[in-house]
Amino acid sequence: MNHIATPAATSATSAAKHEKYVPFAPVKLTDRQWPNRTIEKAPVWCSVDLRDGNQALIEPMGPDRKRAMFDALLKMGFKEIEIGFPAASQTDFDFCREIIEGGKIPDGVTIQVLTQAREELIRRTFEGIKGAKRAIVHLYNSTSELQRRVVFGLDRQGIVDIAVAGTKLIKQLAAEHPETEIVLQYSPESFTGTELEFALEICEAVMETWGADAANKVILNLPATVEMSTPNIHADQIEWFCRNMKNRDAAIISLHPHNDRGTGVAAAELGMLAGADRVEGTLFGNGERTGNVDVITLALNLLTQGVDPELRIDDINEIVRVAEYCTQLPVHPRHPYAGELVFTAFSGSHQDAINKGLKALAKSNHGTWEVPYLPIDPQDLGRSYEAVIRINSQSGKGGIAYVLEKDYGIQIPRRLQIEFSKTVQRIADETGKELAPADIHNAFKAEYLDIDAPLALIEHSTEPRGPNSGARVLNVVVSRDGVVSTLKGSGKGPIDAFLDALRQGAGIDLHVVDYREHAVGEGEDAQACAYVEVKTNDERTLFGVGMDADIVTASLRALVSAANRASR
Numbered sequence: 001m002n003h004i005a006t007p008a009a010t011s012a013t014s015a016a017k018h019e020k021y022v023p024f025a026p027v028k029l030t031d032r033q034w035p036n037r038t039i040e041k042a043p044v045w046c047s048v049d050l051r052d053g054n055q056a057l058i059e060p061m062g063p064d065r066k067r068a069m070f071d072a073l074l075k076m077g078f079k080e081i082e083i084g085f086p087a088a089s090q091t092d093f094d095f096c097r098e099i100i101e102g103g104k105i106p107d108g109v110t111i112q113v114l115t116q117a118r119e120e121l122i123r124r125t126f127e128g129i130k131g132a133k134r135a136i137v138h139l140y141n142s143t144s145e146l147q148r149r150v151v152f153g154l155d156r157q158g159i160v161d162i163a164v165a166g167t168k169l170i171k172q173l174a175a176e177h178p179e180t181e182i183v184l185q186y187s188p189e190s191f192t193g194t195e196l197e198f199a200l201e202i203c204e205a206v207m208e209t210w211g212a213d214a215a216n217k218v219i220l221n222l223p224a225t226v227e228m229s230t231p232n233i234h235a236d237q238i239e240w241f242c243r244n245m246k247n248r249d250a251a252i253i254s255l256h257p258h259n260d261r262g263t264g265v266a267a268a269e270l271g272m273l274a275g276a277d278r279v280e281g282t283l284f285g286n287g288e289r290t291g292n293v294d295v296i297t298l299a300l301n302l303l304t305q306g307v308d309p310e311l312r313i314d315d316i317n318e319i320v321r322v323a324e325y326c327t328q329l330p331v332h333p334r335h336p337y338a339g340e341l342v343f344t345a346f347s348g349s350h351q352d353a354i355n356k357g358l359k360a361l362a363k364s365n366h367g368t369w370e371v372p373y374l375p376i377d378p379q380d381l382g383r384s385y386e387a388v389i390r391i392n393s394q395s396g397k398g399g400i401a402y403v404l405e406k407d408y409g410i411q412i413p414r415r416l417q418i419e420f421s422k423t424v425q426r427i428a429d430e431t432g433k434e435l436a437p438a439d440i441h442n443a444f445k446a447e448y449l450d451i452d453a454p455l456a457l458i459e460h461s462t463e464p465r466g467p468n469s470g471a472r473v474l475n476v477v478v479s480r481d482g483v484v485s486t487l488k489g490s491g492k493g494p495i496d497a498f499l500d501a502l503r504q505g506a507g508i509d510l511h512v513v514d515y516r517e518h519a520v521g522e523g524e525d526a527q528a529c530a531y532v533e534v535k536t537n538d539e540r541t542l543f544g545v546g547m548d549a550d551i552v553t554a555s556l557r558a559l560v561s562a563a564n565r566a567s568r
């Protein structure tokens, strides 16, 4: 059985580009089980930031960066951490010694070290881990058809011999160092380019050499060293492998996806469905070429499915800061869960739905997160709602209302939202820029609250009601185009009386269509915010808004605001 397609000879000149590539052959698995399963628990996580992530960096981490990464991984709760390739570099070797001799490996945490199946490298690896309580020694050699042919120039047996010889030496050195519990991990590197039955053959040869059983399991890491196929094929490979093993109980099946096709996360998830127990990956997917699988995304995908990810990601910004410091690479603003912009909506319909969703959630008592366009509660990651809605020319009234309410406590009525959004839209179109909450507040003040010309309210007083009169008489001192006068009017209440005063004393004829008010702030600093929607003689409908510590004054200011806007 051969699951690997071999590229046809290339014709650089005449063939269309795509003709030099060969599609991946499907796996013969007619009764695959993984499509009907769901992921119900977190895998065993292993961070390979300090090894696969590190080996891919322009500048590999020095001791300080390694230490910062190691500490961050411990804080997140990783129990298995590949700390390096001690035989490859003095920095990696020294880091091993530093954390072992410095007692920096907490109980319950196992370090992992990588080595090729070469005697001198394996011996040096054991020097590196000397004194550790427990260590995973990770042995690899390439098994793919391509690497056998062009890198090693060996047949299958030759490749099996390398793996078996490496395993024997590790077994011998483990026996010579009983103070360290050694767990063997074997990777048929380039697994995704290896014929499945050969991958199984070499893994079983390693297991047999090691003497693996249910009490002494080998970690078989099946790496998508290069991601070569769609994630369903990856899942088929993993399921095929698990189902065809002689002794499944004697192995922990581990995934090590890379992201060459951009589907590393999907491949890992389908691989878990297919039977894998463990996943190796890196923070935000740093790693060779397009990276290793991103463990943060994987973990938070679990969280949003109601599964405990068994990793602490309480402050995603802090994790981003550490990762950026250690790798000297930026996390993209759109990176799942972590990017600066992922909890931000600029577009109007998204803002409207988020705003309504957050309000509905505040009123609900079911405890289930359900907000449109927000698959996760930003607060779960230590992010805030502050930046959820930001305003630019793509925004709508809902977002503007959200910002005014969230940052300034101003709850503008729906029809005022429609009116004011035109002002904001005009500013956003003119500037072409994002508007900060303060810009929106300033625009609101300029449009409604600070508008005191031609008419300005100076003071007002109410005359006592006559014994038989239900009417209220109001005296209002105003300035109109700079000329101060007193207007007098009567009505059922102060608003009615002021409308009468405006009509009689200033010739301003307004009809109130709607009136609302609410408090802004609490206690002594509380202010009343009053909104009036008025109709003018020429049938225009518009709003005025007033704020004051005194509720009557706020209402009269709202009418002055409406009158001035009507006169524009």
Ligand SMILES: CC(=O)SCCNC(=O)CCNC(=O)[C@H](O)C(C)(C)COP(=O)(O)OP(=O)(O)OC[C@H]1O[C@@H](n2cnc3c(N)ncnc32)[C@H](O)[C@@H]1OP(=O)(O)O
Residues within 6 Å of the ligand: 052, 055, 085, 087, 088, 089, 115, 116, 117, 118, 121, 140, 141, 142, 151, 152, 162, 189, 225, 288
């Ligand atoms: C997919 C992965 O990420 S695997 C991890 C890869 N990581 C790294 O390579 C980073 C660290 N590596 C290094 O610093 C170096 O490669 C070292 C120190 C490990 C080895 O260095 P060198 O021996 O100088 O060179 P190099 O890596 O080129 O060795 C290639 C030789 O090793 C052989 N080889 C490669 N991998 C393996 C292996 N896993 N097991 C046994 N032999 C191997 C090759 O066939 C080749 O043999 P040849 O010299 O007879 O042609």
Ligand SMILES: CC(C)C(=O)C(=O)O
Residues within 6 Å of the ligand: 052, 114, 140, 187, 189, 190, 221, 223, 224, 225, 226, 256, 258
């Ligand atoms: C050593 C192996 C697991 C590896 O890094 C890979 O295959 O990508």
